Amino acid sequence: MQLQGKSSGSEMEVTWQDQQNINTFSRFNNRFHELEDEIKFAKEKCDNLEDAGNELILADEEMVRFQIGEVFAHVPKDEVETRIEEMKEATCKTLEKLEQEKESLISQMAELKKVLYAKFKDSINLEED
């Protein structure tokens, strides 16, 4: 996001409200990128848990080595199944919440873009480079 320094050279009035709008847009933009990373991470985790669950069904051993902390503990298969279910549910819920936040951010940013472009037209660039 840039405020063009080189363009018309005309005196453009910038009010405190404008400054706050710009600041808010910047915050939203940063948060948006953070969210994208978090969503990617959560999706990956969800997929991994899904795969783990499927592997578990195929496995025929009674004791499964389940990672707790830094070690692999020997845990009975049923307990592992329960744990993986719980973890999957938690991760999916987190993922949903993150997606919702992203949606709301996108719409809020679109609103602000409208306001800022209306005031500054060419003197401001709010696109991703």
Add this chain to the structure above:
Amino acid sequence: AQMSSSSPSGSGGDDLSERRGIPAAKFIQDVETYLSQSGFDSNSALAFHQERLQQYKVVEMKLLAQQRDLQAKIPDIEKCLEVVATLEARKGTGEVELGCALILTACFKTFSLKDLISMLACEIEHVVSQNIVLASLEESTETSLRVSLLADFEVSEGIYSRACIEDTDSVCLWLGANVMLEYSCEEATALLKNNLENAKASLEVLVADLQFLRDQVTVTQVTIARIYNFDVHQRRVNQVTPTAIAAADA
């Protein structure tokens, strides 16, 4: 550059003049007024604000590094909590198995496993958990003590070893600075939970600091652009060829 607490004419509706050592960037209502009041000419004003921008960037790097550290620390603490919780959960079942196993070894010579179990089952009808243990003893061929937890841990890259973790009331926590302390499971859980809360709270404060800092960076960038624009405008008005002035990197 020192933070001046002066010229109300230059300031906007700032909530804070500084936050935890980070000076706020004062919002300028009108560039012309600001320049005449501060005695700056365009070039020196630009230089001043550019320097401010650099200082902000330095602080931002520091805060980002701290944030990364905290974000790594939190999952670590959560993992430790999980391990302690698992050990504590195992404790209960271990005790019952221990009790039955002792009785078993005492009687091993005289009775077969099946007879012994039916004897015990008759006597201990109402204890549900022991019945479960007895059923599993029936299946297993071992009469030795059942250990609490078997775990494979990494000895070195790609090399794992097996550990038998017996029932225990205490765990050792690595406190840092080459110090490891033994705690009871309850104390350990309490300590770890406390650390986790503190880390999360610190992270929250840090994120707020970063947001504040980024706002100040944005304000400064906008100020630089406006001073530059004003200068260009002035030169045009005064019919002087504008010299190349370094514009802000936004």
